[in-house]
Amino acid sequence: MRELVRQNFRYFLLAILAGIALRLFFTFRFPGVTTDSFVYGDIAKNWLQHGIYGLSGTEEISPTYIRLPGYPAFLAFIFAIFGMEHYRAVLATQMFVDIGTCFAIADMARRIISPRAAKAAFVLAAVCPFLANYAAAALTETLEIFFTALALDFTIVGLDGLTGRGKGFAKPDSGTNQEGKKRTGSPTQSTTGKGATSVVPTNVGFQAPRAGVSSRGKTRTSAWLACGIAIAGAILLRPDGGLLLISICAYLAWLMLRHHHPISQVLKAGMIIVIVSLAPLMPWTLRNLHTMRRFEPLAPRYANEEGEYVPMGFNRWIKTWIADYVSVEEIYWPVPGAAIDSAKLPNRAFDTSEQKKQTLQLINDYNQVLHIDPDLDAPFAALATARVHAAPLRYYVWLPLLRITDMWLRPRTEMLPADSRWWEFNDDPKWSAVAVAFGAIGLAYVLAALFGLVRGRSIRHLGLLLAFVLLRSAFLGTLEKPEPRYTLECYVTMIVAASALFAETRH
Numbered sequence: 001m002r003e004l005v006r007q008n009f010r011y012f013l014l015a016i017l018a019g020i021a022l023r024l025f026f027t028f029r030f031p032g033v034t035t036d037s038f039v040y041g042d043i044a045k046n047w048l049q050h051g052i053y054g055l056s057g058t059e060e061i062s063p064t065y066i067r068l069p070g071y072p073a074f075l076a077f078i079f080a081i082f083g084m085e086h087y088r089a090v091l092a093t094q095m096f097v098d099i100g101t102c103f104a105i106a107d108m109a110r111r112i113i114s115p116r117a118a119k120a121a122f123v124l125a126a127v128c129p130f131l132a133n134y135a136a137a138a139l140t141e142t143l144e145i146f147f148t149a150l151a152l153d154f155t156i157v158g159l160d161g162l163t164g165r166g167k168g169f170a171k172p173d174s175g176t177n178q179e180g181k182k183r184t185g186s187p188t189q190s191t192t193g194k195g196a197t198s199v200v201p202t203n204v205g206f207q208a209p210r211a212g213v214s215s216r217g218k219t220r221t222s223a224w225l226a227c228g229i230a231i232a233g234a235i236l237l238r239p240d241g242g243l244l245l246i247s248i249c250a251y252l253a254w255l256m257l258r259h260h261h262p263i264s265q266v267l268k269a270g271m272i273i274v275i276v277s278l279a280p281l282m283p284w285t286l287r288n289l290h291t292m293r294r295f296e297p298l299a300p301r302y303a304n305e306e307g308e309y310v311p312m313g314f315n316r317w318i319k320t321w322i323a324d325y326v327s328v329e330e331i332y333w334p335v336p337g338a339a340i341d342s343a344k345l346p347n348r349a350f351d352t353s354e355q356k357k358q359t360l361q362l363i364n365d366y367n368q369v370l371h372i373d374p375d376l377d378a379p380f381a382a383l384a385t386a387r388v389h390a391a392p393l394r395y396y397v398w399l400p401l402l403r404i405t406d407m408w409l410r411p412r413t414e415m416l417p418a419d420s421r422w423w424e425f426n427d428d429p430k431w432s433a434v435a436v437a438f439g440a441i442g443l444a445y446v447l448a449a450l451f452g453l454v455r456g457r458s459i460r461h462l463g464l465l466l467a468f469v470l471l472r473s474a475f476l477g478t479l480e481k482p483e484p485r486y487t488l489e490c491y492v493t494m495i496v497a498a499s500a501l502f503a504e505t506r507h
Helices: 002-007 009-029 035-050 070-082 087-112 115-126 129-135 141-162 174-181 187-192 211-237 239-258 263-278 281-292 312-319 325-332 353-369 374-390 392-409 429-454 462-476 484-502
Strands: 054-056 061-063
Touching: 002 009, 002 115, 009 087, 009 115, 009 129, 035 054, 035 070, 070 087, 070 141, 070 211, 087 115, 087 129, 087 141, 087 484, 115 484, 129 141, 129 429, 129 484, 141 211, 141 239, 141 263, 141 462, 141 484, 211 239, 211 263, 211 281, 239 263, 239 462, 312 374, 353 374, 374 392, 392 429, 392 462, 392 484, 429 484, 462 484
Parallel strands: none
Antiparallel strands: 054 061
């Protein structure tokens, strides 16, 4: 990758400057320091100042496990250098991390498509407004996307080490022949990522030095170790980072069963990834056993403290009708603590007039007390059971598909002042235009990726990219809060697929 950057220095410099300018725009105009940001920040501050991983109370600091330690550790590192609660420094650091993500995405495209595709992938990542917007938010997204890109990139490096001579490396397109001519060594050197050495034509004959086998083995092992570390970073940020581990291991198993790769090497790779990625969870799990008196290797799904009641009946009822992000803002998030406007419920929340009357009564009961206890939760649970029994396909198939579609395609303006009900055009015309523009840009990225997949034969390890996207999308469909930000990790693979459109066709 370094050689590609050196040969196209002006191109990458302009792309970097454009990416930085876009991220600075969001940082200064629309900095995202949310309620979740302050929760992470409070944990980081207490951890740094008092040695307690906990949340501040009225009288004391209470230990907690509602958030994994990855992002609080990152914030504590920034706070220790720049001062407590210096969120501008956090956003500035994330800006450069996000530029690093652009390089990781470009390197993936270079390895599995071509150097020309790598250049396109870098620009697509650098100017992506959705990545830039979340780089300006003190949330886990930017780091999660970064570790996702690293893990997938190192997986590709490791997979290249499992292939024979000349296999597993992107062929050069006609626009990059000069890079290919500079090759004089072993093709195994391309797994080091030190330049555009991965573009050697597979029909070039030469005698690899004996040291190449040993070098390839060391590179392969280092790649799997680095992949495990990157996955560990993703998991320590958010529990759903584990989907990255599952998808990579599933792809390794598929390669072993279908492509007859050496079983011992694939098993070794899988063991390294699993052990390295899960090892950092051991101290966290032991801490929770010792301090919280509970076995919790990750974090509670509903971010609830020990002993805090979770209204599972209400949550299940939500899943019997919720399909879009706007209902998350209007119905799901206000509970508990704020009143629910029953007029915001969509028609699909009711099957019959009797059920509508029952639902509105439950909402009214909640609005009287602004919290849900077991007595109020039971009727919600019964209502949910009745709705699931009446239409199981709706609950298990159609609504999850609608939630997935909404997370992928709705305008990603949730971090901007735009109205979530963008299709009603009741907002300021400026923000209505922004919502439409963001929707069009998001659709363009998705379509570019789909058209890039048409060139699937030119994308090596396409199964790895698809496994991650499909597994993550399927998981997101099970959630009762379809937030578009949860699909941003998939933009890593989507941009790589889209970059195939820019790889020059070989005849």
